[in-house]
Amino acid sequence: MGSPMRTEPLPGETPLRVPGGPYSVVVLLRGYAEPEGAGGAVRADGSVTLVLPRAWAPAARPRSARPESVETEAALREAASGPILVDTGGPWAGEALLAALAGQGVGPGDVGLVVGTHGHSDHVGNLGLFPGALLLVSHDLCLPGGLYLPHALSEERPLRLGPGLEVWATPGHGGQRDVSVVVEGTALGTVVVAGDVFERHGDEESWQALSEDPVAQERSRRRVLAAADLVVPGHGAPFRVIRGGPRPCGPETRDMDAAAGH
Incomplete structure (x- = not known):
């Protein structure tokens, strides 16, 4: 049998900065999803996360309007030498997103790469704020101006x-x-910015109803839990993945099978 594993929400408000080298991770905006009214409506927005290369600083040389290379690996490396934004929230959150970036010394023109974990409006609603960035939305990789690689x-x-x-x-x-x-x-440790692979900590009883492919998502959830020390979910606080030692029985812990959906 493998070592016991549990998950625990990470306390603290946003922005939450996790330093590192060569990259730091900053959770700029924490996503949420709350029922509203009696008709099944949900008010929601997605988490927004910034990945900052240690070598980048606000005073660094401005990026060119677009990556110089049209070769995929070189374009990705060039774009990732600057700030990387993972998801952008919904279009209603544009001002909050720009303010959160400014709080980290980052302007929209500094962002080299925007990764959209999936195409839902609450995760990619502000792509238009970053016309000079390389875009990876789901599996579509696009240079500024609409050149797909x-x-x-x-x-x-x-x-x-x-x-x-x-x-x-x-x-x-x-x-x-x-x-x-x-x-x-x-x-x-290892941070996985997971989009809606995990909606939030403790979503074991709800994620299947929101999934287009529960079998594939269960596989993805297990893969993420096996690799991550910290997971940034799509609609809630980041949570830690803790391995080894005794397994507590409290309501704030989950073992791997439960967190993956078993």
Whole structure:
């Protein structure tokens, strides 16, 4: 049998900064999803996360209007040398997003790469704020101006952006083309920005109803839990993945099978 594993929400408000080298992770806006009224309506917005290369600083040389290379791997490396935004929230959150970026010394023109974990409006509603960025939305990789680049992203083959920084194919919630961003080497270990692979901590009884492919999503959830020390879900507080030691029985802990949906 493997070591016991549990998950626990990480306390604290946004922005939540997790330092690291070569990349730090900043949860700029925490997503939410709350029922409203008696008709089944839900008011929601997605989490927004910033990945900052250690070598980048606000005073760094401004980026060119577009990556110089049209070769996929080179364009990704160039774009990822600057700030990377994972999801953008809904269009109603544009001002809050810009203010949160400014709080980190980042302007919209500084962002080199925007990753949209999936195509729902509460996760990619502000793409228009970043016309100079390379865009990876689900599995579509696009240079500024609408030039789409081929790539081989799959569950077996991640896209490598830099040392310890990858994009994984994590299908399920929105179909076959959802992605997550994996950042190794932070102060809290490996951080996985998972979009709606996990809606929130403790979503074991609800995620299946929101999934377009529950079988694939269960596989993605198990893969994320096996790799992550910290998960940034789509609509709630980040949560830690703690391995080894005794397994508490309190309501704030989950073992791997429960968190994956078994």
